[in-house]
Amino acid sequence: MIKLTHVSKSFDGGQSYAVKDLSFQVRKGEMLVLLGSSGCGKTTTLKMINRLIEPTQGTVEVDGKDVMGRNPVELRRQIGYVFQGIGLFPHMTVEQNVEIVPRLLGWSSRSKRERMQELLSLVELPPESFAKRFPDELSGGQQQRIGVARALAADPDYLLMDEPFGALDALTREALQQELLTLKKQLKKTIVFVTHDLHEALLLGDRIAILHEGHLEQIGTKKDILNAPATQFVRDLFTTREPGTFTLRDT
Ligand SMILES: Nc1ncnc2c1ncn2[C@@H]1O[C@H](COP(=O)(O)OP(=O)(O)OP(=O)(O)O)[C@@H](O)[C@H]1O
Ligand SMILES: [Mg+2]
Numbered sequence: 116m117i118k119l120t121h122v123s124k125s126f127d128g129g130q131s132y133a134v135k136d137l138s139f140q141v142r143k144g145e146m147l148v149l150l151g152s153s154g155c156g157k158t159t160t161l162k163m164i165n166r167l168i169e170p171t172q173g174t175v176e177v178d179g180k181d182v183m184g185r186n187p188v189e190l191r192r193q194i195g196y197v198f199q200g201i202g203l204f205p206h207m208t209v210e211q212n213v214e215i216v217p218r219l220l221g222w223s224s225r226s227k228r229e230r231m232q233e234l235l236s237l238v239e240l241p242p243e244s245f246a247k248r249f250p251d252e253l254s255g256g257q258q259q260r261i262g263v264a265r266a267l268a269a270d271p272d273y274l275l276m277d278e279p280f281g282a283l284d285a286l287t288r289e290a291l292q293q294e295l296l297t298l299k300k301q302l303k304k305t306i307v308f309v310t311h312d313l314h315e316a317l318l319l320g321d322r323i324a325i326l327h328e329g330h331l332e333q334i335g336t337k338k339d340i341l342n343a344p345a346t347q348f349v350r351d352l353f354t355t356r357e358p359g360t361f362t363l364r365d366t
Contacts, residue, residue, distance in 0.1 A: 116140060116141065116142060116143055116176075116177075116178060116179070116305075117140065117141040117164055117175075117176070117177055117273065117305070117307065118139075118140045118141075118175070118176040118177075118179075119137055119138055119139055119140075119160075119163075119164075119173065119174075119175050119176075120138050120173055120174045120175075120176070121136050121137075121138055121172065121173040121174075122134060122136070122137045122138070122160075122163060122170045122172065122173035122174070122175060123135050123136055123137070123170065123171050123172040123173055124156070124159050124163065124168060124170055124171050125171045129171070132171075132329050133156045133159045133329055134156040134159050134160055134163070134170075134329045134330075135156075135328075135329040135330045136173070136330060137156075137160060137173070137326075137329070137330065137331055138173075138331070139324055139331060139334050141305055141307055142305070143305055144303055144304075144305055145305060145306075145321040145322060146299060146306040146307075146308055146319055146320060146321050147306070147307050147308070147320065147321065147322050147323075147324060148307075148308045148309075148310060148315075148316040148319055148320030148322070148323045148324065149161070149307060149308070149309045149310075149324050149326060150310060150311065150312075150313065150316040150320075150323050150324065150325050150326065151311060151325060151326035151327055152311055152327075153311060155326045155327055155328055155329060156326055156328075156329040157277070157278075157309040157311075157326060158199055158277055158309065160309075160326070161196075161275050161277050161307060161309055163175050163182075164177070164182070164194065164273075164275055164307065165182070165187075165190055165191050165194045165196060165275060166182045166183070166185070166187050166190055166191075167196075169183065177190065177193070177194070177273070178272075188219065191216075192216065192220060192269045192271065193271050193272050193273060194271050194272070194273040194274075194275060195265075195266030195267055195268070195269070195271040195273065195274045195275065195304075196266055196274075196275045196277075197262045197263055197265075197266045197274070197275065197276040197277060197279045198262065198277055199277040199278045199281070199309075200278075200281075200282060201250070201255070201258045201259060201262060201282065202262055203250040203258055203261055203262060203265070204250075205249065205250050205251060206249075207249075207250075208246065208247050208248060208249055209235070209240075209245050209246050209247070209248050209249075209250070209253070209261050210228075210231055210242075210246040210247065212250070212261060212265050213230075213231045213234055213235070213261065213264050213265045213268055214227045214230075214231055214268065215265060215268070216265070216268045216269045217230060217231075217268055217269060220269060230268060231246065231268075232246075234264040234265075234267055234268060235261075235264060237264065237267070237298070238260040238261070238263055238264045238294075239260070239294075240257060240260055240261070240264075245257070245261075254287075255282060255283050255284075255287065256283055256287035256290070256291060259279055259280065259282075259283065259291060260291070260294075262279065263276075263279065263295075263298075267302070271304070272304065272305060273304065273305050273306070273307070274304045274305070274306045274307075275306075275307050275309075276306065276307070276308045276309065277309045278309050278310055278311070279291075279308075280292065280310075280315070281310070281311075281312075288315075292315065292318055292319060295319065296319065308320070313352060317337050320336075320337065321336070322334060322335055322336050323335065323336075323337065323340055325340070325348075325349055325352070327348050332345060332346045332348050332349050333345035333346060333349050341353065
């Protein structure tokens with residue numbers, strides 16, 4: 116379980132806050148979607164979960180332990196991270212990208228290779244034709260699949276995904292969303308998924324946490340949020356948009 120308690124983050128010594136007094140829990144096995152417009156603190160929140168960013172106030176716990184007391188390498192073994200944008204290392208092959216964490220953990224060459232092959236097959240990119248390619252020899256959707264494979268390398272309990280499908284065309288995006296739902300059933304991971312796309316949030320989230328200017332407006336299931344919006348901001352998300360245009364824009 117992941118638990119944030121009164122978490123705030125300021126990058127400027129307290130003059131302004133990227134995240135303000137945020138509390139929520141992610142339950143075991145669920146996919147929680149963090150939804151909000153650009154700059155509302157989604158990436159900052161995600162990075163505080165695996166300690167890439169340290170909170171100014173409040174506590175972040177993973178499995179009941181404060182992440183500030185954990186060894187960061189051990190913590191990140193347990194938490195896979197799919198970076199915003201594509202985030203593959205361009206000078207490394209697919210194989211080398213996927214093996215980054217196993218290499219850090221000192222796995223044998225054989226275990227690394229077997230795991231890499233297993234993961235490429237899982238994301239439906241046959242290792243024979245993809246392992247030796249460089250990222251610029253892949254399509255955007257294929258690169259994104261490799262990003263997911265890389266995050267799963269050490270079989271983490273948790274997966275943090277930062278707008279993983281943001282840069283893709285609509286069709287590829289839909290295909291990957293469906294794949295993720297299948298993968299989730301198969302792997303039983305606890306996932307925090309960041310997006311600014313309302314449609315994507317409603318499709319993927321077991322629950323959705325709506326962020327606005329660094330604070331939580333509402334957290335709940337799709338049904339909770341649609342039936343009982345907690346704030347005017349949440350109400351406006353669903354009422355002021357033309358049908359079918361769900362993407363949040365900068366306010
Ligand atoms: N390292 C940093 N130093 C200073 N300010 C930062 C830093 N990282 C983020 N911020 C600021 O904190 C706020 C929240 O940023 P964050 O990256 O969390 O937003 P986001 O919701 O992920 O946005 P987007 O959808 O555009 O990725 C922004 O105002 C941003 O400029
Ligand atoms: Mg972001």
